[in-house]
Amino acid sequence: MAVKENLRPGGRSARVQASVHKAVRELLAEMNRAEVTIPLIAAKAGVTPSTIYRRWGDLQELLADVAVERLRPDMQPIDAGSGKADLEAWADQYAEEMSSGPGREMIRDVLAAQTGENACKCAEYTRQQIAFIADRARARGEIFPDVDAVMDQVVAPIIYRILFGDVPDSARVRDLVARVVNTSG
Amino acid sequence: MAVKENLRPGGRSARVQASVHKAVRELLAEMNRAEVTIPLIAAKAGVTPSTIYRRWGDLQELLADVAVERLRPDMQPIDAGSGKADLEAWADQYAEEMSSGPGREMIRDVLAAQTGENACKCAEYTRQQIAFIADRARARGEIFPDVDAVMDQVVAPIIYRILFGDVPDSARVRDLVARVVNTSG
DNA sequence: GCATAAACGCAAATAATTTGCTTTTGCCAC
DNA sequence: GTGGCAAAAGCAAATTATTTGCGTTTATGC
Missing domain, CATH: 1.10.357.10 (Tetracycline Repressor, domain 2)
Structure with a gap:
């Protein structure tokens, strides 16, 4: 369930990834981690949950994806x-x-x-x-x-x-x- | 959702904990970790899922509980x-x-x-x-x-x-x- | 432009989690 | 022992999350 790396800058996939990542960051900032769920993220990002499930597999993979981004110096x-x-x-x-x-x-x-x-x-x-x-x-x-x-x-x-x-x-x-x-x- | 440490040796709590731990170890041995779920563990251990949820909170806590036991020298x-x-x-x-x-x-x-x-x-x-x-x-x-x-x-x-x-x-x-x-x- | 494949949306089906209530169990005082 | 008490477990209904099939959109190459 790895996320594609080669995303065209303005493509749809890139936009979805950006809005999902943004939603995760915002949710993590405003609430406890245990309360953050995929349906919640999906709603905030304006996508359907199944999109996230298909691209990332589960919450842990998505959180890891966002975290490694933030850990980049x-x-x-x-x-x-x-x-x-x-x-x-x-x-x-x-x-x-x-x-x-x-x-x-x-x-x-x-x-x-x-x-x-x-x-x-x-x-x-x-x-x-x-x-x-x-x-x-x-x-x-x-x-x-x-x-x-x-x-x-x-x-x-x-x-x-x-x-x-x-x-x-x-x-x-x-x-x-x-x-x-x-x-x- | 921490698990009690002071369990009387022969008490019911201790028995449930033992059978749940055992079920987790056996399931981890025979299948992929991603496929191990709480209902599955509960069935194998002969308890109801809600018992596990109430005692451990979620799968990660239970797995951590079992793992630390196995890591003891x-x-x-x-x-x-x-x-x-x-x-x-x-x-x-x-x-x-x-x-x-x-x-x-x-x-x-x-x-x-x-x-x-x-x-x-x-x-x-x-x-x-x-x-x-x-x-x-x-x-x-x-x-x-x-x-x-x-x-x-x-x-x-x-x-x-x-x-x-x-x-x-x-x-x-x-x-x-x-x-x-x-x-x- | 048009065909194609990949990604997404939608909604139904399945599975997991939570919760209120009841029952069982072990412990303690008597 | 017996009875009361509190903690833990069972059960089942309600909620929530996850999976999946199928139709639609989107980007890309010809």
Whole structure:
């Protein structure tokens, strides 16, 4: 029940997808997640429920689809002067966004979907952000840890803690960054 | 819709819970997860659907309840002679179990539930296993990293990779263990 | 333009969920 | 033990969600 990727910009399919996504975002903003249903979304989006069922299969897939969209980074990591500072700033903001109520729900939505496709995409976004920081650092002549090492030692602990009940604070995030940066050189 | 913890061993509630759990395990073993429904579980367990709805709320909560039960470690970590060897053996088995099809599904079930309660419990099980290994190592006079360090640098990367589409192999797990053990002393 | 296939709307049929009420069960005081 | 009480389960009706068949619209290629 995967959603087509190749939608002509102005086609009907694209319009339906846009209005459904919009309806989901608005409903999630104004009510509890447990109360959001497909008939409700359909009514708000101006389509029939069967359209949504046929395109997305079920609510979880649709929510995952919307969530991964919202998890896509909308800007490149800020330049804080050094690779370590860049990574610290990025990780701190990442941890804060992801541990917020909406952030947690989006991660859960992405993971709850049957197909792991969206989860992959989500991790890929993160990896690209880190690769960007790494490239910039190396262009400055700095040594910078491998992207995999950062994923393992910074991103994974942050997400693990968020998912399994803990909220990582700034101090802990700084520690994670310090460790990976120090052991790389 | 949390399930009561204090059930008298032979009480009716305990019997219903046991038969429902059993029905879920059997159904998950013999059919696709998407096809498992509450009415089906109820029929197999010999109870009415409304009983399940009232006790667990929805399918996700019930699945999470069953999954966390199955994720509880049934034995203590094997003694491989040293802390590092113990941790390697444990992590390798852990990664293998969790990245298997059923393992992945159980993690996802636990995380998909609305209440993070089950996820916490799950992380707590893991933490206890690691604490056991750490205590045993220290009782031998070894130095051993902090439990938090192991959670961050070994468990979190393993789970992150499983959740976000990658499958960690033995070599990588060994690397993770080597790193945390080496940087601790 | 016209044929074609994919996507959608509509509505009927099926299945799941909720709910009010009754009955059963286990527990506690007596 | 017996009876009262509260919690949990059964039952069935009402509601809501999901699936499906079929006709219509829409975009696309010829």
